Amino acid sequence: MTHPILITGAAGGQQGSTGRLVAGLLLQQGIPVRAFVHNLDARSNELRQQGAEIIEGDLLHPATVQAAMKEVKRAYFTYPVTDGLLEAATIFATAARDAGLELVVNNSQFQGTPDNPVFRDLQHAASFRNLQHRLTDRIFDWAQLGAVHLQTPPYYENVRALVSRSVAEQNTVFLPWGDGNAVIPLTGAQDVARVAATLLADPGLPSEDVYSLVSETPTVLEIVATLEKAIGREIRYVPITDEQWADAVKERLNPHALDHLSHLWQHFRKGAGNYRTTDVIRTVTGRNPQTLEEFFLENAKSIGASPQ
Numbered sequence: 001m002t003h004p005i006l007i008t009g010a011a012g013g014q015q016g017s018t019g020r021l022v023a024g025l026l027l028q029q030g031i032p033v034r035a036f037v038h039n040l041d042a043r044s045n046e047l048r049q050q051g052a053e054i055i056e057g058d059l060l061h062p063a064t065v066q067a068a069m070k071e072v073k074r075a076y077f078t079y080p081v082t083d084g085l086l087e088a089a090t091i092f093a094t095a096a097r098d099a100g101l102e103l104v105v106n107n108s109q110f111q112g113t114p115d116n117p118v119f120r121d122l123q124h125a126a127s128f129r130n131l132q133h134r135l136t137d138r139i140f141d142w143a144q145l146g147a148v149h150l151q152t153p154p155y156y157e158n159v160r161a162l163v164s165r166s167v168a169e170q171n172t173v174f175l176p177w178g179d180g181n182a183v184i185p186l187t188g189a190q191d192v193a194r195v196a197a198t199l200l201a202d203p204g205l206p207s208e209d210v211y212s213l214v215s216e217t218p219t220v221l222e223i224v225a226t227l228e229k230a231i232g233r234e235i236r237y238v239p240i241t242d243e244q245w246a247d248a249v250k251e252r253l254n255p256h257a258l259d260h261l262s263h264l265w266q267h268f269r270k271g272a273g274n275y276r277t278t279d280v281i282r283t284v285t286g287r288n289p290q291t292l293e294e295f296f297l298e299n300a301k302s303i304g305a306s307p308q
């Protein structure tokens with residue numbers, strides 16, 4: 001493949017660092033990567049050392065996005081959980097269409113599964129952010145640039161971010177997740193990246209335009225039990241109110257992310273979704289999805305496991 005693949009979010013960030021993972025997977029295969037980074041820093045230096053071409057830019061600035069598309073046929077689009085998704089996606093879709101791209105892998109959010117009647121229905125968006133993703137998917141479709149949408153529920157990495165501090169300090173998970181029986185569909189960011197990298201590296205074009213990735217559908221109590229097993233000590237789950245949770249995280253989360261997650265927790269507590277695991281990760285990548293237990297085991301130290 002002679003055309004570089006354009007990877008946005010390539011430095012990685014506070015969520016799943018999917019762009020960083022996709023860039024790494026493609027570079028390992030010797031595929032040229034044009035890494036679109038928001039800032040030149042140690043992360044972009046590391047990518048350069050790994051062989052990526054670095055281009056500094058802002059997804060909200062059309063000129064930098066247009067410049068990044070030169071000689072590109074395929075791209076990965078991801079945008080952080082903050083304001084501006086619709087603008088960034090529209091700028092990206094416009095530039096991609098003008099540059100004649102054949103494939104954009106769009107990192108979207110869960111919208112049900114194809115066998116679920118509410119699939120992609122705008123009225124069923126769990127939050128304003130989720131609605132923005134549903135609209136973004138359509139913008140990419142309308143641009144007719146061969147976009148495919150990876151629609152995923154919360155990442156395992158998100159669960160880690162939510163529980164690490166209180167588990168390390170108090171052996172307790174404090175979350176507004178109700179009585180413990182709510183189902184929380186989950187997927188690992190590593191698998192999101194593997195699916196994206198597989199589709200981008202395949203010389204053919206994807207057979208689907210929507211890939212719904214659900215690796216596990218545990219209840220809250222099952223998540224806590226899996227964590228206990230992985231880190232080897234007893235963990236309590238203490239349900240808290242939405243207000244208590246918002247108060248505890250407001251210094252760490254931007255208002256957009258806080259609004260999104262608060263609505264998502266309400267959605268899960270209501271049991272509004274009909275969540276089932278999907279076979280997409282295995283069929284696309286040829287590997288079984290990472291399990292939550294494997295994720296917790298691999299990340300035990302950063303989730304406050306006791307020293308051995």
Ligand SMILES: NC(=O)c1ccc[n+]([C@@H]2O[C@H](COP(=O)([O-])OP(=O)(O)OC[C@H]3O[C@@H](n4cnc5c(N)ncnc54)[C@H](OP(=O)(O)O)[C@@H]3O)[C@@H](O)[C@H]2O)c1
Nearest residue numbers: 009012013014015016017018019038058059153154155158
């Ligand atoms: N986390 C979850 O549980 C979850 C689940 C399902 C779907 N998603 C979706 O996944 C997406 C987040 O993906 P991710 O995990 O790859 O994100 P991430 O780890 O937060 O990385 C975001 C990257 O985007 C860069 N960036 C920020 N603002 C930018 C701008 N204006 N222009 C160019 N680059 C910019 C950041 O660079 P700097 O750090 O240098 O600013 C960072 O490298 C969101 O759309 C979210 O809805 C997340």
